[in-house]
Amino acid sequence: MAVEDDVSSIRTTTLVAPTRPTITVPQRPPAIETAAYFFGGGDGLSLSPGPLSFVSSLFVDNFPADVLTPDNQRTTSFSQLLAGAMSVSPGGGGRSTAGMFAGGGPMFTIPSGFSPSSLLTSPMFFPPQAPAQTGFVHSQPQPQLQPPGPPRPDTFPHHMPPSTSTAVHGRQSFEVSTQGDQRARNHYNNPGNNNNNNRSYNVVNVDKPADDGYNWRKYGQKPIKGCEYPRSYYKCTHVNCPVKKKVERSSDGQITQIIYKGQHDHERPQNRRGGGGRDSTEVGDIHFVGGAGQMMEFSDDSGYGKDHEDDNNDDDDDDDDLPASKIRYSRIVHVIIYYT
DNA sequence: AGCCTTTGACCAGCG
DNA sequence: TCGCTGGTCAAAGGC
Numbered sequence: 001m002a003v004e005d006d007v008s009s010i011r012t013t014t015l016v017a018p019t020r021p022t023i024t025v026p027q028r029p030p031a032i033e034t035a036a037y038f039f040g041g042g043d044g045l046s047l048s049p050g051p052l053s054f055v056s057s058l059f060v061d062n063f064p065a066d067v068l069t070p071d072n073q074r075t076t077s078f079s080q081l082l083a084g085a086m087s088v089s090p091g092g093g094g095r096s097t098a099g100m101f102a103g104g105g106p107m108f109t110i111p112s113g114f115s116p117s118s119l120l121t122s123p124m125f126f127p128p129q130a131p132a133q134t135g136f137v138h139s140q141p142q143p144q145l146q147p148p149g150p151p152r153p154d155t156f157p158h159h160m161p162p163s164t165s166t167a168v169h170g171r172q173s174f175e176v177s178t179q180g181d182q183r184a185r186n187h188y189n190n191p192g193n194n195n196n197n198n199r200s201y202n203v204v205n206v207d208k209p210a211d212d213g214y215n216w217r218k219y220g221q222k223p224i225k226g227c228e229y230p231r232s233y234y235k236c237t238h239v240n241c242p243v244k245k246k247v248e249r250s251s252d253g254q255i256t257q258i259i260y261k262g263q264h265d266h267e268r269p270q271n272r273r274g275g276g277g278r279d280s281t282e283v284g285d286i287h288f289v290g291g292a293g294q295m296m297e298f299s300d301d302s303g304y305g306k307d308h309e310d311d312n313n314d315d316d317d318d319d320d321d322l323p324a325s326k327i328r329y330s331r332i333v334h335v336i337i338y339y340t
Numbered sequence: 341a342g343c344c345t346t347t348g349a350c351c352a353g354c355g
Numbered sequence: 356t357c358g359c360t361g362g363t364c365a366a367a368g369g370c
Contacts, residue, residue, distance in 0.1 A: 220363055348364100354359085
């Protein structure tokens with residue numbers, strides 16, 4: 001299938017801001033088309049079990065901590081998590097944007113207290129560089145996430161502030177304890193626990209797209225039609241590193257898209273310029289959507305600082321120690337990742 | 341001095 | 356062929 005060929009070498013990450021005053025729906029890149037296709041938004045193709053297995057393994061293997069289902073029933077099974085999420089996700093007015101994107105496909109939501117950075121930083125989320133793998137991280141505005149067809153009555157209100165959208169997500173959410181998150185991090189930080197390998201991992205920083213652990217040099221900027229803010233182009237400054245990324249902003253200057261292209265062929269710099277180190281964004285909701293076994297999506301809605309419980313601030317490498325004010329104003333993030 | 345951003349120009353792809 | 360758009364280059368200037 002041609003579309004599969006198109007995405008076979010693509011890893012896509014979508015970072016989407018919830019509010020985009022001017023909703024201009026650009027052309028979908030092949031990956032997104034494929035996403036809609038795999039997620040049932042295309043021609044009704046059912047989901048491949050692959051991604052579920054993938055995500056399942058992610059959580060079973062790396063999130064051993066107890067998690068809470070929406071009714072606060074503890075469960076340790078990803079399947080249970082998924083079942084719990086699916087029981088509340090499809091249909092109804094409480095449908096989330098990820099749900100819309102998924103077109104009813106599998107999805108679960110993780111509210112605040114869980115950092116997607118943990119996932120993003122995991123070798124599974126950004127798997128170690130396979131020699132033949134070319135990562136391509138793409139993001140697109142939420143309207144693109146909707147499958148083709150007439151507008152849904154339950155379309156996510158783009159004018160809603162993050163806090164409101166959080167409520168929408170929250171009702172559909174189960175919780176993953178930060179303790180579990182920490183354990184997951186320890187899991188990843190401990191090479192002995194990682195069957196994949198112990199290479200460094202990538203971080204998608206929502207608020208500071210240029211600060212994801214690597215050093216970037218801006219090499220271009222182009223105005224986007226219909227957008228007040230231009231698209232910026234960055235290159236990894238590491239010698240011979242082919243990775244590039246482009247950052248798009250909404251008309252209010254908020255980052256709406258971060259698109260990575262290529263894969264780093266080097267470790268993340270130990271000593272960052274400016275001494276900032278990592279400072280990824282606290283994460284709110286994360287939506288995992290099953291796909292072709294190579295793609296996942298999560299949504300980061302950090303607009304609810306009240307739910308933020310930073311019990312991980314004992315770690316310099318922690319992503320969660322942002323001030324609540326910053327968390328509150330950070331963006332919803334959708335991430336779609338392709339694995340090959 | 342080195343690295344970065346800015347910015348206009350250039351080039352390629354596409355309709 | 357032309358115009359549009361996306362992506363990149365490179366000079367200039369700033370930190």
